Amino acid sequence: MTLDELIDALTYTEAGCGEDALADFERKVGAALPAGYRQFLARCNGGFSRGRLGVDPSPGLSLDFGICPDHFGGIGRGEVFSLDAMNAMFGRRPSDSWLCIVSDSMGNGLTLELKGSDRGSVFLFDGGQGAEVGEALGRRAGARMKFANSFLELVGNIAELSGDERWW
Template identity: 35%
Template sequence: MAASLRTFEGGPPLQEEALRSFETKHGLALPASYREFLLATNGGRPERDLVAITGLESQSPGRIHLFFGLNDPVVSCNLDWNLEVFRDRIPAGLLPIATTEGADKLCLSIAGEHPGAIFYWDGYAPAGERNLYRLAEDFTAFLSSLHADELSPRPG
């Protein structure tokens, strides 16, 4: 069971069929814990939105603005849209699953050496410099590592 995380302003209720369709369309398999999260929240603004980014001291902690979902009326809040828009910028094998308050993305490894791991992609890193930081070995550990402060979203 994935660690729980309440979100606000997520997409419309999500069904298993929509997840399977997304996986088939993009030729990928989402980890069970991430699937559970999407079915429970369909993205949104997290109540615990701060994440430590080891190795990126100038931007640590980072603040998650929004987790992406499926079928959201705001197109830029969708996994599909972000996967397509950032396909040529984010390293292959990574699925952008959330955004910070800037252009940086949190990504789920769907292929490669660390399947299921969560990475921080620094969208502002100069060409040729490090732009990827591993945050957690899996989605459950990632959710458990998040924390909140006085600026974090609260129920309305």
């Protein structure tokens, strides 16, 4: 999927963030946002997939399962789509080295690394819901596993689900 296709697939979107809002948020988190995610926020300030999208990890990574991303976070989007609210759900602070940018209906998140050698990479954060499934897959609550090398690579791995594949 392309960034344009992702934006078209989302509902409850808002117009993109202006440069001032992006710069303010970067000051708040203490790091410049990686280019691909910054581009997404500049064009579409988050949204909801309504269970219509699925994403698998990038080839070559150790994960063998995907997720159904629901909420794509935005800046100042209120209780549901706000990056602040999303990160509070996982106990994150703006000064931490990663930022939850996507959540799914099972309490998991996709996080964007903001600093260090993995800067720009996307990780799956196991939120601990659906524990019996996670344990069967060898996962544990709070674990982070590399999912994609960048936000735009993640977007390229997203596919629209149809029929029985949809979550709702």
